[in-house]
Amino acid sequence: MMEKLFVGGVVPLTTVDYPEHLATVVFLQGCPWRCVYCHNPLLQKFDESSALHWDDVLKVIKERSGFIEAVVFSGGEPLVQSALSQAIDEVRQLDLKVGVHTSGSFPQALSKIISKIDWIGFDVKTAFADYESITRVAGSGAKAKETLDLILASGVDFEVRMTMDKSIPLSVAVETLKNLAELGVKKVAIQKCRDKNEKEVEHPLFSDKIALDDLAERFEKFIVR
Numbered sequence: 037m038m039e040k041l042f043v044g045g046v047v048p049l050t051t052v053d054y055p056e057h058l059a060t061v062v063f064l065q066g067c068p069w070r071c072v073y074c075h076n077p078l079l080q081k082f083d084e085s086s087a088l089h090w091d092d093v094l095k096v097i098k099e100r101s102g103f104i105e106a107v108v109f110s111g112g113e114p115l116v117q118s119a120l121s122q123a124i125d126e127v128r129q130l131d132l133k134v135g136v137h138t139s140g141s142f143p144q145a146l147s148k149i150i151s152k153i154d155w156i157g158f159d160v161k162t163a164f165a166d167y168e169s170i171t172r173v174a175g176s177g178a179k180a181k182e183t184l185d186l187i188l189a190s191g192v193d194f195e196v197r198m199t200m201d202k203s204i205p206l207s208v209a210v211e212t213l214k215n216l217a218e219l220g221v222k223k224v225a226i227q228k229c230r231d232k233n234e235k236e237v238e239h240p241l242f243s244d245k246i247a248l249d250d251l252a253e254r255f256e257k258f259i260v261r
């Protein structure tokens with residue numbers, strides 16, 4: 037019998053959560069970090085009373101398996117749950133690709149299942165040395181760096197996403213992105229931060245054309261969202 041998977045929500049069909057694929061997104065509960073701009077605070081904690089049953093979620097996925105090409109596990113932080121591994125197996129049995137969105141807080145858990153993942157969306161918060169200023173958790177930068185090293189060594193297809201919180205100085209943002217290119221990251225998306233009212237919060241990088249052009253040359257794919 038499968039260990040319980042705490043599912044916080046499902047988006048049956050999306051075009052934006054797995055590049056160039058129609059996908060179902062499954063949001064898992066639980067995250068050890070407390071990012072200053074988190075938009076899913078309700079998913080940070082486990083709540084059995086509101087959790088959806090995995091069997092019901094799998095039914096939704098099966099019903100759509102003729103249309104969708106992939107299932108993306110997002111969060112929260114999906115790697116916090118050990119039941120993720122079996123859920124991935126069940127999705128793969130349907131001949132669907134598997135994507136995982138991760139913040140990098142569980143490199144060891146990722147190392148055990150990375151061979152079963154087709155694509156990773158990896159959130160980079162800021163310079164690894166400054167992580168605590170965003171996540172409010174000591175040691176989070178070291179975990180994220182370990183995760184990046186693991187992803188790079190695995191050869192799995194992945195995209196780094198960086199949300200430009202206004203607290204990240206322009207110079208730190210630019211140096212962080214340059215560092216990612218030097219480490220071997222090929223695909224990056226920078227995205228605007230949104231406040232609690234879903235209003236976009238400006239960051240100086242988005243209006244610095246010289247810096248954006250320079251960064252765009254360093255990656256195979258550089259997306260501004």
Ligand code: SF4
Nearest residue numbers: 067069071074112139
């Ligand atoms: S890692 Fe993601 S889910 Fe966790 S607190 Fe940060 S933004 Fe929220």
